[in-house]
Amino acid sequence: MSISSRDQYLLQLRPELSSAQVLDETSAIESFQNTALRPILKLQNDTLIRLFLFDLKNKKQNFNQFSNLEKQKSISTHFKSNSPLKQQLLGAVIGLFTKEEFEFYQKDSSKINKRIFSMLKQRFEDQLI
Secondary structure (H helix, E strand, C coil), X not given: CCXXXXXXXXXXXXXXXXXXXXXXXXXXXXXXXXXXXXXXXXXXHHHHHHHHHHHHXXXXXXXXXXXXXXHHHHHHHHHHHCHHHHHHHHHHHHCCCCHHHHHHHHHCHHHHHHHHHHHHHHXXXXXXX
């Protein structure tokens, strides 16, 4: 199966992550997480954080004035109840899948979405608190 020029371009954009290893015993979803999700999240990091902060700004919430506990609570609340924001974040990740990755995603989207949101939540907490 030949890879399209678009897919080649998408793969070239992604940073290489030495910590994201794939071993023989690695499950298919974990392998997908390490080869696709982690590099995409790193590539899109600034955009994903800006989407989150923009959403807060539109809701008239000044995240910078929150205490660390309030920031953590806000991040958690948004991942539980803010479906429009979650869909925007998800789109920013899925939009950078190759055709093959998207086909894999479609087979187990629910589990993969949970991983994406868990990873995003952790990234936001690590970088914004």
